[in-house]
Amino acid sequence: MKSREALSKITRGVAKFQAEVYPAQRKLFEALKYRQEPIAMFFTCADSRILPNVLLQTGAGEIFTERTPGNIVPKYSDHVGGVTASVEYAMMVLRVSLIIVCGHTDCGVVKVLAEPEQANGMPALQNWIRHSFGSRERLLREHPEVYGEEKLQFLTEYNVLTQLENLKTHPAVASRLLSGELEIRGWIYDIGDGSVREADPESGRFEMLNGLVK
Numbered sequence: 630m631k632s633r634e635a636l637s638k639i640t641r642g643v644a645k646f647q648a649e650v651y652p653a654q655r656k657l658f659e660a661l662k663y664r665q666e667p668i669a670m671f672f673t674c675a676d677s678r679i680l681p682n683v684l685l686q687t688g689a690g691e692i693f694t695e696r697t698p699g700n701i702v703p704k705y706s707d708h709v710g711g712v713t714a715s716v717e718y719a720m721m722v723l724r725v726s727l728i729i730v731c732g733h734t735d736c737g738v739v740k741v742l743a744e745p746e747q748a749n750g751m752p753a754l755q756n757w758i759r760h761s762f763g764s765r766e767r768l769l770r771e772h773p774e775v776y777g778e779e780k781l782q783f784l785t786e787y788n789v790l791t792q793l794e795n796l797k798t799h800p801a802v803a804s805r806l807l808s809g810e811l812e813i814r815g816w817i818y819d820i821g822d823g824s825v826r827e828a829d830p831e832s833g834r835f836e837m838l839n840g841l842v843k
């Protein structure tokens with residue numbers, strides 16, 4: 630789609646929001662004018678197919694969302710930037726009691742993790758995926774023989790688990806975990822069938838959250 634068509638579609642969308650959605654929820658938007666009290670931080674990939682508020686069936690003010698390529702959360706010491714600032718804000722100011730790191734099927738970043746040469750000519754992406762090298766190392770250690778879809782599935786899981794560990798290196802997260810004020814969960818959203826699998830906090834094994842969508 631050319632930029633003019635894209636802009637036109639998006640502008641019509643804003644007009645529809647202003648004409649239909651906003652008036653229907655005017656009280657809510659007005660109440661949110663100066664404050665937010667989200668119930669959770671949702672950390673997911675920048676992929677256009679993930680619609681957090683549609684998937685979670687939440688509305689304005691409910692979910693504090695952070696998105697990065699591959700839902701990667703750099704370790705605190707490795708990369709002080711927007712992600713670190715978001716985590717700090719969610720912990721110290723918004724004081725959310727739940728963080729969900731949500732990976733997904735068919736993730737471009739996971740494919741690059743599987744075959745780093747796909748990122749040739751993209752130095753920023755190559756640099757970024759180093760925050761998930763732990764997942765690659767685990768795959769090579771535990772399943773050196775898998776290829777194709779199976780390899781991507783393991784890497785998708787290990788990537789989420791690696792990011793949960795990376796999150797724990799953030800001081801604000803660690804201290805609130807310690808005091809029992811925070812829970813963190815790892816999910817994988819299946820774009821094709823709508824299912825969500827959750828990592829068991831103890832074993833790290835992914836299990837269906839709500840059963841398959843019919």
Ligand SMILES: [Zn+2]
Pocket residue numbers: 674675676698699700733735736737738739
């Ligand atoms: Zn992705």
